Amino acid sequence: MFIKVIWFHQFVEEPVLLYSELDCERYEIRKIEFFRNNKVGFASEEIECADTALGSQPVPKLTEINKNNEFYGIEISKDEFEVIWKDTLDKLK
Numbered sequence: 001m002f003i004k005v006i007w008f009h010q011f012v013e014e015p016v017l018l019y020s021e022l023d024c025e026r027y028e029i030r031k032i033e034f035f036r037n038n039k040v041g042f043a044s045e046e047i048e049c050a051d052t053a054l055g056s057q058p059v060p061k062l063t064e065i066n067k068n069n070e071f072y073g074i075e076i077s078k079d080e081f082e083v084i085w086k087d088t089l090d091k092l093k
Helices: 078-091
Strands: 002-007 015-022 028-035 040-044 071-076
Touching (some): 028 078
Antiparallel strands (some): 002 015
């Protein structure tokens, strides 16, 4: 499963846009975070960049995430995630 979550807040040190690939138990396999100050972080099971790390707990279901007005999450396609993952890694090379 692949998800995109927008986080509505004013914290400079926290991401405003998150993309995650989840396994069947909802643990993150890969994650990309975009910050208000144009910083980008990413993490996978092999690497972490810019203080971004995979979560240690399963990601809640989107219905749970969306109960909080600070968040808006949707499921996205594998293709959409792969394009963003590749673009992010290419820009950081």
